[in-house]
Amino acid sequence: MSQDSLMIIGGQWGDEGKGKVVDLLSGGFSAVVRYNGGNNAGHTVRYADRHFALHLVPSGIIHPGVKCYLGSGMVIDPTGLVAEMDKLESEGIDIDGRIILSPRATLIVPTHRALDAAREGMRGAGKIGTTGRGIGPAYQDRAQRRALRGHVLADQPAMLRQRAMALMEQHNYELETLFKTEPVDLEAAMTELEKMAQRLGPMVGEVGPALRRHAAAGEAVLFEGAQGVLLDLAWGTYPYVTSSSCLPGFAAASCGITPKLLGPVIGVMKAYATRVGSGPFPTELDDAIGSGIRERGAEYGTTTGRPRRCGWFDAVAARFAVEVSGIDAVALTKLDILDGVDEIKVATSYKLPSGETIDTFPADAEVAEALVPQYETLPAWAAPTEGVTNEAELPSEALDYLHYLEEKVGVPIAIVSNGPRREETMVRGNTALADRLRGIIGSR
C-alpha cells in the first residue's frame, strides 16, 4: 500500500477545498479513510450538477464500490452519521456495506452537545469558536477514559443502555452543578441512541485489518484528513484549535497501521487564506478586499454557515505547515477567486511588537495575535484564470504567482484548482507524484 496510498490534508485553517481534491482522486482508490475529527468537518463535493455536503462519511462514497472507513481517532455522532447516510441514499447513492466504523472510535452522545454549548457559553470573550457539536467534550471523555466507543453500537441493547446511561448521568450532573444549566432528557436521548444503534451496529468493524487486507491485495488507499495543520491540537494556534490531530502521522495511530503504509502527503491550500471562528490569523483583511474575497469565494462555513475571515496567503504559516506535517506537494485551490483583484500580497515574515522579525509560526497564540505580517506585493492578472485547464493558457502573472509560492513554501504545487467543478483542475510538473496524480485523474 505504501506505493499506492496517498494522503490529503488541509494545509491552512481548514476549508481549503479538500472535498474537491479528495473527490477528484478518490475514484482511483479502493478505499478512502477518515481518521480525525467528527462532524465539525464539512466537505463540499460537486458531482456533475449535484452537490453533496459530507461531514463524517469519506468523500469516496460518491464513487460506486469505494469502501469508506472511519478510524478510531474520530468522534462519531450516531445521529449525524445516520442523517448523512439517509441523505446519501435519498440522492441515489448505494451505501450498503460500504461504510465501516471502528469499534474504537469515540461516540458523541446528546449530552456532549449540551456540554459543548454550556462550556462555550461560559467562555464569554474567550470563545474558542467550536461548532457546538460535542466534539471537544467527546474527545475530553476519550482522554478521561470514560467515553462510549463504537463497539457499543453492536453490543447487546442492554449493554448499550447501561453504559450510555451511566455516562450521560455524569454529564447531566456536570451540566447542573458545574454549568448551572438544564439537564438533558435522558430517556429521549437513550431512545435516539438505541434507534441509531440498530442502523449502525452492522457497520462496526476493525479498520486496521481491513486496510492491511487492501494492502495485501495491492489495492490503493486514500487517507482524507479533516480540518488543517494550523488547527492541529498541538501544532495549530492553541487553544484556538480543534480537539484532534490533523497531522498525517495521526492516520497511522487512528487506524492501527504502520506509518509505512501511509503514502505521500498532499497539502491542500487556498490561493489566499481563510479562518472560521476566533484565533490568530496574521494576514486577515478587515476591509473591502477581504469582504470581496469572501463574497467571490462564497466563504461561509459548510457546517455552520458562519462567515469566514479572509486574508492574503501566508507563506510563513504555509511553510510551517509543510515542515511539521511533511507535505510533499501542494494542491492550490480557488486561484480563480483572485481574478479581478488589483494586486496580490503574500506574507513572508512577521514583525513582533519588539520590532524583531521572525519567519516561523510562534507556539503562543497571544504572541501570534500581536504579529504584524510583512508582505511582498505581486502583480495581479488581468485575464481570468477561471476554468483554465492548461497551464500554458494561464495569464503569465498567475503562473508567476504559482512559481513564487512554490519557492516560498518549499514544495511543488502539483494541482491547481480554478473553479468548483472537477474539470476546472490541472496537474502540474513532471514529478513522479504529479505523473501518478495525472494517471489517477485521467483513469477515471
Ligand code: GDP
Ligand atoms: P473543504 O472542507 O476543505 O472541502 O472546503 P469547503 O467545503 O469549504 O469547500 C470549498 C468550497 O469551494 C466548495 O464549495 C467547493 O465547491 C469550492 N471550490 C473548491 N475548489 C474551488 C476552486 O478552485 N474555485 C472555486 N471557485 N471554488 C472552489
